[in-house]
């Protein structure tokens with residue numbers, strides 16, 4: 001499904017991004033990895049770069065080939081470094097990179113955003129999400145946080161709420177739609193990667209353990225990578241603006257509780 005395709009993957013130095021890069025390579029894709037840290041093994045083309053600033057993104061894009069088949073936005077922060085940095089990496093930087101890469105994506109290409117079950121609240125917080133996604137370009141996030149009175153602990157869930165809303169919006173934006181580029185999201189539940197330890201510190205063990213208990217185990221990077229790559233592939237050619245829960249049934253379980261069925 002991916003043979004001969006060029007796939008750009010962020011966050012390849014660890015966890016889900018590393019596994020997605022390995023699997024894409026095994027499936028015959030040419031992978032270009034991006035991360036702020038060096039990946040542990042050097043089998044893929046790698047661009048060391050920082051997606052948390054406009055300058056960092058410009059430097060990355062300058063090094064990219066003219067034609068790319070898919071962009072998998074996997075890099076993310078847990079929120080433990082504060083709301084400003086978390087919004088910069090998980091949403092505004094991700095969006096700026098996607099917009100900058102769009103002209104290089106071929107017709108029928110794809111953007112896949114790794115969101116999270118933590119973004120579940122986007123409907124409940126819709127007005128806030130609409131306001132914050134309507135801010136164009138790479139904003140001064142510190143001022144935005146102050147203006148809207150956003151709290152540090154809201155950083156991670158908010159970043160994923162914005163990402164889920166933007167995924168649906170982007171699927172209909174001329175920049176992507178007119179070029180035949182699909183934009184979708186994958187939302188994992190808890191996954192055994194280094195970030196999970198940070199979630200335990202930010203959210204508390206009780207919350208993480210109760211999410212895991214609902215579905216029997218935590219996910220692994222190997223559970224998430226195939227979902228990301230399916231959405232990158234032509235097999236998903238009629239899937240656009242969708243959010244694929246890759247969580248062992250966690251979202252369904254929360255829906256049952258919230259909606260009372």
Ligand SMILES: NC(=O)c1ccc[n+]([C@@H]2O[C@H](COP(=O)([O-])OP(=O)(O)OC[C@H]3O[C@@H](n4cnc5c(N)ncnc54)[C@H](O)[C@@H]3O)[C@@H](O)[C@H]2O)c1
Pocket residue numbers: 010011012013014015016017034035036037049050051052074075076077089114115116117187188189190191192193194195196199
């Ligand atoms: N692990 C989980 O429980 C879980 C659950 C839901 C969603 N997610 C999401 O999955 C994605 C991948 O997370 P993971 O579990 O593999 O975590 P991870 O910490 O193992 O990997 C994240 C990667 O992103 C990179 N990164 C961070 N800041 C960057 C920057 N400014 N520029 C470039 N790269 C940067 C890191 O260096 C790291 O390699 C994240 O978006 C995360 O929010 C993870």
